[in-house]
Amino acid sequence: MAVIAELPDNVAVTKLDELVSWCRKNSLWPMPFATACCGIELMSTGASRHDIARFGAEVFRFSPRQCDLMIVAGRVVMKMMPVLQRIWQQMPEPKWCMAMGACASSGGVFDTYSVVQGIDRFVPVDMYVPGCPPRPEQLIQAIIDLQAKIQREGTLWGREFDAPSRQQPKRALQES
Amino acid sequence: MPLSPLSPSAELAADRTQPYLWTMNFGPQHPAMHTTLRLVLTLDGETVIDAVPDIGYLHSGFEKLAEHLDYNQYVAVTDRMNYVSPLANNVAWHCAVEKLLGIETPRRCQYIRVIVAELSRITDHLLALGAMGLDTGAFTHFIYAYSAREDLYDIFEAICGARLTTSYTRVGGLKLDLSPTALQMIRDFLRRFPRTLEDMARLLHQNRIFVDRTRGIGVLSKEDAINLSCSGPVARASGVTRDLRRDEPYLAYGDFDFDVCCDRRGDCFARYLVRMDEMRESVKIVQQAIENLPAGPVNLGDQARSILPQKTAVYTTIEGLITHFELVMSNRGIKVPCEEVYAATEAPNGELGFYLVGDGGPRAYRARCRPPSFIHFAAFPHLIRGHTVSDVVAVLGSLNIIAAELDR
Amino acid sequence: MSDVSSNTMDALPAEFADLLSSEFRGQRRIVVPADRLIEVLKTLKEKLGYDLLADLTCVDYLTYRDAQHRFGLVYNLANTETNQRLIVRCFLDDPEPTVPSAVPLWAGANWLEREVWDLFGIRFAGHPDLRRVLLPEGFASHPLRKDYPLQGRGERHNLPVITRAEG
Numbered sequence: 171m172a173v174i175a176e177l178p179d180n181v182a183v184t185k186l187d188e189l190v191s192w193c194r195k196n197s198l199w200p201m202p203f204a205t206a207c208c209g210i211e212l213m214s215t216g217a218s219r220h221d222i223a224r225f226g227a228e229v230f231r232f233s234p235r236q237c238d239l240m241i242v243a244g245r246v247v248m249k250m251m252p253v254l255q256r257i258w259q260q261m262p263e264p265k266w267c268m269a270m271g272a273c274a275s276s277g278g279v280f281d282t283y284s285v286v287q288g289i290d291r292f293v294p295v296d297m298y299v300p301g302c303p304p305r306p307e308q309l310i311q312a313i314i315d316l317q318a319k320i321q322r323e324g325t326l327w328g329r330e331f332d333a334p335s336r337q338q339p340k341r342a343l344q345e346s
Numbered sequence: 347m348p349l350s351p352l353s354p355s356a357e358l359a360a361d362r363t364q365p366y367l368w369t370m371n372f373g374p375q376h377p378a379m380h381t382t383l384r385l386v387l388t389l390d391g392e393t394v395i396d397a398v399p400d401i402g403y404l405h406s407g408f409e410k411l412a413e414h415l416d417y418n419q420y421v422a423v424t425d426r427m428n429y430v431s432p433l434a435n436n437v438a439w440h441c442a443v444e445k446l447l448g449i450e451t452p453r454r455c456q457y458i459r460v461i462v463a464e465l466s467r468i469t470d471h472l473l474a475l476g477a478m479g480l481d482t483g484a485f486t487h488f489i490y491a492y493s494a495r496e497d498l499y500d501i502f503e504a505i506c507g508a509r510l511t512t513s514y515t516r517v518g519g520l521k522l523d524l525s526p527t528a529l530q531m532i533r534d535f536l537r538r539f540p541r542t543l544e545d546m547a548r549l550l551h552q553n554r555i556f557v558d559r560t561r562g563i564g565v566l567s568k569e570d571a572i573n574l575s576c577s578g579p580v581a582r583a584s585g586v587t588r589d590l591r592r593d594e595p596y597l598a599y600g601d602f603d604f605d606v607c608c609d610r611r612g613d614c615f616a617r618y619l620v621r622m623d624e625m626r627e628s629v630k631i632v633q634q635a636i637e638n639l640p641a642g643p644v645n646l647g648d649q650a651r652s653i654l655p656q657k658t659a660v661y662t663t664i665e666g667l668i669t670h671f672e673l674v675m676s677n678r679g680i681k682v683p684c685e686e687v688y689a690a691t692e693a694p695n696g697e698l699g700f701y702l703v704g705d706g707g708p709r710a711y712r713a714r715c716r717p718p719s720f721i722h723f724a725a726f727p728h729l730i731r732g733h734t735v736s737d738v739v740a741v742l743g744s745l746n747i748i749a750a751e752l753d754r
Numbered sequence: 755m756s757d758v759s760s761n762t763m764d765a766l767p768a769e770f771a772d773l774l775s776s777e778f779r780g781q782r783r784i785v786v787p788a789d790r791l792i793e794v795l796k797t798l799k800e801k802l803g804y805d806l807l808a809d810l811t812c813v814d815y816l817t818y819r820d821a822q823h824r825f826g827l828v829y830n831l832a833n834t835e836t837n838q839r840l841i842v843r844c845f846l847d848d849p850e851p852t853v854p855s856a857v858p859l860w861a862g863a864n865w866l867e868r869e870v871w872d873l874f875g876i877r878f879a880g881h882p883d884l885r886r887v888l889l890p891e892g893f894a895s896h897p898l899r900k901d902y903p904l905q906g907r908g909e910r911h912n913l914p915v916i917t918r919a920e921g
Contacts, residue, residue: 282905
């Protein structure tokens with residue numbers, strides 16, 4: 171490949187992976203899988219005061235086919251888990267999943283017979299947001315962090331998703 | 347467990363004999379489904395012949411959890427029950443516990459509980475109406491409502507340190523007294539809020555689309571409202587003049603002058619109007635409560651053996667130390683009678699009651715919550731039959747179903 | 755807390771004189787045997803004006819001290835004209851606890867009875883549609899019974915797992 175000796179000022183050279191990641195991270199379309207209290211804070215984040223549009227992620231779409239970021243806001247119970255999995259499978263690649271709040275991440279205060287103890291047992295999760303519920307600022311920070319992660323690791327063909335670190339460990343199905 | 351098709355109810359199975367009817371699944375993940383509700387609609391063209399609600403997509407075992415947490419710990423879980431108005435749940439829970447114990451909180455505590463309960467009624471109705479507007483296509487209305495809600499969240503943060511999960515009440519008192527800053531914030535809010543309400547009313551009251559989509563839709567008659575056990579704004583919009591704040595005055599509600607907002611028409615628009623009027627009445631109640639806020643302690647004294655004493659008392663007096671010790675030791679705690687009691691409060695959504703069974707120990711033997719959303723959603727098929735698919739969201743919005751309270 | 759509901763004390767007619775009744779914090783409770791339940795509820799609704807079934811729930815007395823029966827149903831009635839309340843109790847025992855359904859009297863009892871069936875396993879004879887309401891159809895137990903553990907019996911872990919490669 172010939173090296174271009176001289177470039178005009180308005181041309182930048184980059185890797186294709188980085189260019190694609192830059193586009194992807196700044197136009198995340200969230201799929202609000204809001205089930206409980208965190209859903210209210212998710213609405214707060216989308217409403218006028220906190221205004222998630224400042225970070226390019228305001229296009230909430232309830233159709234999974236149009237989204238690339240699933241925000242699971244609230245506890246997921248065993249009756250809901252198949253729904254969550256089906257929606258996750260309907261989302262096109264590349265896609266990311268965010269577990270918002272203590273319940274989605276670990277079950278939170280609901281260590282009961284019906285609540286799934288962390289959605290990462292059953293679907294892959296890229297980002298965990300602590301808090302019960304997280305404040306809107308916290309959620310915005312999580313989106314910024316996810317953007318950084320996409321920029322850092324993202325590739326055109328989604329090779330980063332094949333990395334062993336992205337395959338969530340198969341947890342024991344039965345607790346002792 | 348796999349996602350199974352809903353087993354049909356008797357009447358739906360009967361409808362299957364008519365081949366032109368078809369079945370549509372609605373939810374549980376749908377923007378108008380208020381988080382996790384699911385409906386299976388039987389349609390004749392665009393007309394809804396029948397609707398079978400399928401719930402439980404957020405059943406988290408609240409009542410089982412209540413049997414394993416003590417009377418003060420469980421308040422943190424009630425926050426998450428109706429997450430739109432957590433303070434009203436806190437108040438309802440501890441009203442029930444105090445009724446079981448037979449203790450009466452100081453006047454100042456009762457007034458503060460009235461203030462927070464009414465403020466949370468405003469937050470609830472704001473979201474209910476905002477979401478109802480959103481579902482019928484009025485996004486601006488939602489933004490107005492949410493902006494006022496953010497102001498209220500600031501107030502809740504000043505009162506108890508959290509926006510949403512407040513956990514404000516304790517057995518025999520409150521976590522904190524109202525600070526002067528919080529009082530000032532409430533006063534400022536009360537001055538600004540009627541203007542916001544007027545703006546919201548101007549956006550929707552005369553809005554042709556909204557009025558056409560809600561007037562005459564989902565009519566609930568007075569007899570049906572009682573027969574279906576409805577309460578709160580849903581029943582009052584149908585002409586049932588029942589408001590527990592007036593009819594069974596709890597806390598300090600007997601001291602205040604307010605109207606019970608009613609309507610006769612029983613349709614979605616009537617429910618919307620009742621909620622709007624209730625917010626105005628709530629403003630009146632909070633104003634009166636702030637003007638006449640009694641001085642004095644917010645918590646019961648050491649004799650009641652129900653609330654943890656102040657830290658200074660624990661460190662400096664033997665009575666305080668003993669009380670603290672008695673309450674925090676795992677085999678001591680609050681002494682409740684081996685009895686059963688039902689206590690109801692008028693929560694924003696309707697009658698929120700707790701049926702408590704005490705067994706002498708620090709935890710409830712059984713804590714049943716009477717959830718208004720559950721009962722209102724059971725009435726939904728009755729309301730929607732004969733209307734069109736687009737009316738489903740309007741009726742749902744007007745009922746204000748909160749999934750966590752519905753499923754618990 | 756003030757109790758206005760204490761005026762429930764007057765108004766029980768003579769035909770209920772044989773029923774056990776008690777009072778606590780101003781709330782009147784009557785105990786009705788299962789075979790007379792519907793008759794009593796009907797009289798209360800039609801003759802005495804208790805037209806609102808405010809709540810219907812159940813208590814499992816398995817580990818309750820000195821309890822004589824396993825289950826106790828709680829019918830929480832209210833009179834919308836006079837604002838009186840009355841709690842009707844009905845005690846049941848294993849096996850196959852069954853009571854007649856109150857749906858013919860109150861349409862609102864439909865889901866409340868389904869919930870009690872779901873969480874306690876009490877059958878309501880004559881109920882039009884007695885399915886589980888909160889838990890999935892295939893769920894094996896009745897979780898609010900006292901012999902069911904808080905963390906369940908592994909149902910919440912018994913779900914398929916999706917990995918990146920599959921999803």
